[in-house]
Amino acid sequence: MSNDxxxxxxxxDMTCGHCAKTITNAVxxxxxxxxxxxxxxxxxxxIANAGDRAAVASVIEAEGYSPADA
Incomplete structure (x- = not known):
């Protein structure tokens, strides 16, 4: 599913450029x-043009990070 x-x-727990790149690549x-x-x-x-909140959060969590609603 995609939306705008x-x-x-x-x-x-995203603390460095490597963390940012890992999250970017996973998404x-x-x-x-x-x-x-x-x-x-x-x-x-x-993140724009991605799936619903829960699905995107799951992608980030799968990389070992803890996304919370901002």
């Missing part, structure tokens, strides 16, 4: 047309 809504998560693997914006300083991940 932007999903926002706070990922408190793009499931949602190739997703637009991802990561602000490492605020630990915020914004």
């Amino acid at each position: 809504a932007t999903l926002a998560f706070t990922v408190s 793009l693997a499931s949602y190739p047309s997703a637009k991802i914006d990561i602000d490492l300083a605020s630990k915020r991940v914004s």
